[in-house]
Structure formats: structure tokens, C-alpha cells
Amino acid sequence: MKPLVSILIPAFNMERTIADTLRSAVAQTWPRKEIIVVNDGSTDDTAALARQFESNEVKVVSTENRGLSAAVNQAYRLCQGDYIQELDADDLLSPDKIERQLAALREGDSKRILLSSPWAHFYARTRDTRFIPNSLWQDLSPLEWLLRKMGENLHMQNATWLVSRELTDAAGPWDVTLSHDQDGEYFLRVLLASEGTRFVPEGRVFYRISGTASVSYIGKSDRKRNSLFRSIQLHILALRSLERSERVNQACLTYMQTWFENFYPGRPDIVAQLQCLAADMGGSLREPQLRSKYAWMKPIFGWQTAIWAQRALPQWKATLARHWDETRHRLERRWRSSQA
Numbered sequence: 001m002k003p004l005v006s007i008l009i010p011a012f013n014m015e016r017t018i019a020d021t022l023r024s025a026v027a028q029t030w031p032r033k034e035i036i037v038v039n040d041g042s043t044d045d046t047a048a049l050a051r052q053f054e055s056n057e058v059k060v061v062s063t064e065n066r067g068l069s070a071a072v073n074q075a076y077r078l079c080q081g082d083y084i085q086e087l088d089a090d091d092l093l094s095p096d097k098i099e100r101q102l103a104a105l106r107e108g109d110s111k112r113i114l115l116s117s118p119w120a121h122f123y124a125r126t127r128d129t130r131f132i133p134n135s136l137w138q139d140l141s142p143l144e145w146l147l148r149k150m151g152e153n154l155h156m157q158n159a160t161w162l163v164s165r166e167l168t169d170a171a172g173p174w175d176v177t178l179s180h181d182q183d184g185e186y187f188l189r190v191l192l193a194s195e196g197t198r199f200v201p202e203g204r205v206f207y208r209i210s211g212t213a214s215v216s217y218i219g220k221s222d223r224k225r226n227s228l229f230r231s232i233q234l235h236i237l238a239l240r241s242l243e244r245s246e247r248v249n250q251a252c253l254t255y256m257q258t259w260f261e262n263f264y265p266g267r268p269d270i271v272a273q274l275q276c277l278a279a280d281m282g283g284s285l286r287e288p289q290l291r292s293k294y295a296w297m298k299p300i301f302g303w304q305t306a307i308w309a310q311r312a313l314p315q316w317k318a319t320l321a322r323h324w325d326e327t328r329h330r331l332e333r334r335w336r337s338s339q340a
Contacts, residue, residue, distance in 0.1 A: 005033045005098050005162075006081025010071030011089035012040040015049055017208065022053045024092040030099045033057065036075045037089075041065025046089070069174035069182045076168065084163045086183075091159050092126065092206040100203035101162045111166040114194040117203035119157040126206050141196045143242040146188075150235060151251035153258045158183040159205045167193055180224035181231040188231075188238055218262055220308075225262055229270050232259060236277065249281040261288035265304060 007025045011018055018037075025035045039047040039062040050060045063074060072086060085098060101115040120131040135148045136156055148154055170193035174186045191197070218224045236252045256274050263270040264287065271285075278285050290298060290306055294313075297306035 002030075002032045003082035003102065004080060005030055005083045005085055005102075006075075006079035007033060007035045007085045007087055007098075008072060008075035008079060009035065009037045009087050009089050010040055010068055010075060011037055011042065011046050011050065012065065012068070012071070013042045013044045013046060014089035015042075015045040017090035018046050018049050019052075021087065021089050021091060022050065022058070024095070025087060026053065026058065027095045028093065028098050029096045030102065033098070034059070034079060034081060036078050037061070038063060038071040038075045038078075040067070040071040067176060067179065069176045069178060069186075073173045073176070076173070082165055084165065084168050085159070086161070086163075087159050090208040090210060091157070092122075092208075093159065094204040094206075097203040097205065098162060101200045104198055104200045110195050111164040112170075112193065112195040113164075114167060114190060114197045115162040115200060116156055116197045117160045117162075117200050117205060119160050119205040119207050121209050122206050123209055129206060131204065136197075136199075137201070138199050139197060140199075142191050142194060143239075145191060145197055146235070146239045146242065147247065147251050150239060150255035151247075153254070155184065156187075157205055157207045158187060159207070160203075161187060161190070162203075163190055178227045178231065179221075180218060180227040182227070185231045185234055188235060192238055220266070222267070225267055225270065228259060228262060229273070232256060232274075233277075249283070252281055253278055253283040253285075257285055260285050261310070264288055 005028075007028070009018075009021060009025065014021075022035070022037070025033075035053075035058045037050045037053075037058070037060045039050060039060060041062075041064045047060065047062050054060055059078070061074070061078065063071065076084070083098075083102070085093075087093065097117060101117060104115065105113065116136075118131045118133070118137060120129045122129045134154050135152060136145065136154050140148070149156075167190055171186065171189040174182055178185055218228065232255065235255065239248055239252060242248075256278060260271075260274065263274065265271065275285055290310060294306050294310040297309060
């Protein structure tokens, strides 16, 4: 019998996108699947829209608002799948994503093979989406995968992964104490429990850009900065547990430098701890660099304002671009309806 795949969709106030996400899940060509939506205490019409899809294949449950990690954990407790597909409530899967990944498994493969796939950003319309390969888009050992992620500032969007139940059981639940990079920390544990990744280029994921509305937006939240710092520590600990070498040290230093601007200078406690970590690896962290379009702000408004603008303004720009693309998407739908 073909393995059952559980598609887990945590959702909080996602009335704009939940229907499209569910359509992409229902449209999966893999025949044996179950779709579990956990409505995480939404105050909008997320639950009502999701329930329109309820069937023998789609189950919707509602809980009080406890956060993304708790919602995923609840969905996992309810699912029966041999493989697990996590899908955020604003992202999309290509129709054959799961089928392509499972077809890439070979006879005799271990259940510890971690399946991955390409992903690309979009706002509202996917037709112009560009998939741009990077060095994670290949079969890799856990060590090589982490070296590239941390040393080249790369990541795999969480819906790219298709994970066996053996791997999810080995990794344990999502950490409910984290409020930022909780998916990065969770899939770090999945990766460490795996025998390596198998990249399937035909299975595609569409990652919606949400701007400042995104759960990944940090802003000035100390809770999210604490969470990010803990995730950084765990990534460094994981990579150094796999190998102690100069290339590992350099990857860790690059990783810390990449995220340093989120703490400097507003969190001197974390800055000091990161500098201690860097010194332990024979390096030090530089003051974050301001890009030319923001550097002029420093002598007038001060460093903190300039670095805030460098972080926040691109997010606002993305929010405006998303609204414009959504407007065009709605207009195109109306035009097609009028032509039908």
C-alpha cells in the first residue's frame, strides 16, 4: 500500500490566503493523503473558510491561540501519516510536489532520508515566479548542508521538506518557547536525525512574501530577538558537534555576523555573548555595515535609526508590493469570470 501523507496546516488569521493554500493541498496528485488544519484561535474568518473544505480527507480543528509551534504539534498529534508535510497557511505546493518527492525514494532507502525541493518567493500570482538555485539544492550530508546554510546565508523554506514519521519522532516536537526561527530550529533537529537530504528538483514550493505581517519579521521585539539568539546558539552547537575545524569556525562566524544587526546596539547583553562565541572560534564580529542608501542617516539620526531603517524599510516595501500584486490578482480573476 502507498504511504499515507499528512499535510499539516497551522493557521492564525489567514482568511486572505487559507482557501488558496487548501486548494493546493487538496490538488496534490498523491492519492493517499490527509489534510489537518489547526485554527490557532483566529479572530477572523479563517476557521469558517477552512471548514468549507472539510471532507473525509480534510479535517479542521480549532484551539485557543497558543502560537505556531503549539498548532503544528497539535496537528501532528492528530495525524496518522507515514510522511509529514508542513505547510504554512499562506504558501502553496505545486500539484505534484509530494508525488515527485516520494517517487525519488529508491528501493532499500532508509526512512531517515530527508526529502527536499526547490522554492521561490511570490506575492499573489505564481505565474512569474522565478526559481533561483543555490548550493543547498542538491543531495547533502547533514554536515555539508549546515556548512552551506550558515556559511552562505541560505535556508530551505519549511514546506520544501517531506519528512518520514521515523524522522519526526526522532526530532521531537516543535519548541513552543520559541517565537522566531522556530521552524529553523525544528528542522535543524530533523536534519541532525537524518542520514542526509535528497533534493527533488521537480517538486516546487511557492513561498508568499508577507512583509511586516510575516511571523519571521523581528522588528523591535525583544521576545523574537531572544528566540533568534537561542536558535543561533543551537545551530552553532549542532554544527560544531559534527566537526571541529577551521571551515566550521568560519561558517559559524559568518552566521553570527549575518544576524548581528538584529542585536546591535539595542541588545548589548546578546552582543557581548555573541562576541564571546566569536572569540572562542578565533574571530570577532564587526559593527554591522550600512548600505549606501541608509548610511547618510547615521550622522543625522544616529546609528540605531539608520540600522532600523535598513531592516524595516525593505519589509514595508514588500508589504506594498504584495498589496499591489493582490490587487492585480483580484482584477484578473474578475476579468476571467466576466469572460466565462
